[in-house]
Amino acid sequence: MIEIKDVMKSFENKNVLNHLNVTISSGSIFGLIGPNGAGKSTLLYLLNGISKCDEGSILFDGKDVYENPDVKKDILFISDDPYYFHFATIDEMKDFYLTFYPQFNLETYQHYVDLFRLPQNKPLKDYSKGMKRQAMFALALAIAPKYLLLDEAFDGLDPVMRLAFKKAINQIIDENMTVIISSHNLRELEDICDSFGILENGCMTTSGDLYDIKDHIHKIQIAFKEELNKEEFSHLDVLSFHKQSRVINMVVKGDINEIKDYLRMFNPIMLEVLPVNLEEIFIYEMERKGYGVYD
Numbered sequence: 039m040i041e042i043k044d045v046m047k048s049f050e051n052k053n054v055l056n057h058l059n060v061t062i063s064s065g066s067i068f069g070l071i072g073p074n075g076a077g078k079s080t081l082l083y084l085l086n087g088i089s090k091c092d093e094g095s096i097l098f099d100g101k102d103v104y105e106n107p108d109v110k111k112d113i114l115f116i117s118d119d120p121y122y123f124h125f126a127t128i129d130e131m132k133d134f135y136l137t138f139y140p141q142f143n144l145e146t147y148q149h150y151v152d153l154f155r156l157p158q159n160k161p162l163k164d165y166s167k168g169m170k171r172q173a174m175f176a177l178a179l180a181i182a183p184k185y186l187l188l189d190e191a192f193d194g195l196d197p198v199m200r201l202a203f204k205k206a207i208n209q210i211i212d213e214n215m216t217v218i219i220s221s222h223n224l225r226e227l228e229d230i231c232d233s234f235g236i237l238e239n240g241c242m243t244t245s246g247d248l249y250d251i252k253d254h255i256h257k258i259q260i261a262f263k264e265e266l267n268k269e270e271f272s273h274l275d276v277l278s279f280h281k282q283s284r285v286i287n288m289v290v291k292g293d294i295n296e297i298k299d300y301l302r303m304f305n306p307i308m309l310e311v312l313p314v315n316l317e318e319i320f321i322y323e324m325e326r327k328g329y330g331v332y333d
């Protein structure tokens with residue numbers, strides 16, 4: 039279990055993380071999302087024990103991660119700009135990681151090197167961006183660390199490789215492995231994550247089990263005989279509201295049966311509930327906060 043407790047981090051007097059509290063259960067694949075500059079990479083660097091919280095703590099199974107080799111040996115972090123020795127080949131990187139991770143599985147390594155068709159004698163600096171990612175994934179899958187942290191995980195990967203990577207993660211994940219993935223590609227994240235958190239203004243504004251949250255946010259299309267305004271629905275937790283004459287499209291948080299009961303009091307002539315996806319949840323949450331430009 040990872041516990042992020044009341045974490046503060048600022049740069050140049052600007053609070054990037056502000057009393058951040060999140061718990062991530064063991065065995066979960068947690069999607070870390072948020073607008074540009076929200077602090078996702080900053081949080082991943084803190085989780086990796088590279089940088090230090092100004093206040094608060096980050097505990098892995100109860101132990102503080104910062105400069106703690108006992109905890110850090112169980113963590114593998116793939117940043118959005120993976121680091122390699124300048125002239126190293128993937129095999130040389132494999133030898134390097136072998137010394138740090140005794141559980142390194144050579145068979146798994148070779149399987150993914152072959153699957154991704156990675157040239158083993160070419161320096162990694164001469165790989166394409168996507169190939170560099172694949173190389174890191176081959177190494178990560180062979181290590182199967184207890185905690186895998188991925189920044190902008192799908193960046194640079196073609197659709198076939200994304201699928202291969204998602205399949206591979208699903209194959210190796212168990213209750214002893216926890217994965218945190220930051221990405222702006224929410225459709226990809228939705229396929230792979232079982233929980234997620236939206237980082238915004240230094241805090242986690244929405245977090246938890248993906249299915250529970252999806253079960254609690256509803257896209258509703260409703261039509262009435264006469265025109266109704268948003269104010270009529272002030273009893274509901276409305277995230278988004280768009281009206282076209284007598285037809286209203288709204289996104290509402292809460293128990294769907296209670297929402298429907300409430301809406302039926304207005305005698306709708308049509309009421310339909312549609313599922314929401316992670317991308318929509320993110321957009322609606324941001325829309326409510328006035329982030330970005332919307333119609």
Ligand SMILES: Nc1ncnc2c1ncn2[C@@H]1O[C@H](COP(=O)(O)OP(=O)(O)OP(=O)(O)O)[C@@H](O)[C@H]1O
Nearest residue numbers: 049050054072073074075076077078079080081222
């Ligand atoms: N070393 C640093 N020095 C000064 N400011 C920093 C430093 N690292 C991060 N920041 C600032 O912290 C904020 C959060 O940056 P961060 O890279 O964590 O965001 P992010 O959510 O990963 O963004 P993106 O989605 O755009 O990659 C930004 O305003 C950034 O400029």
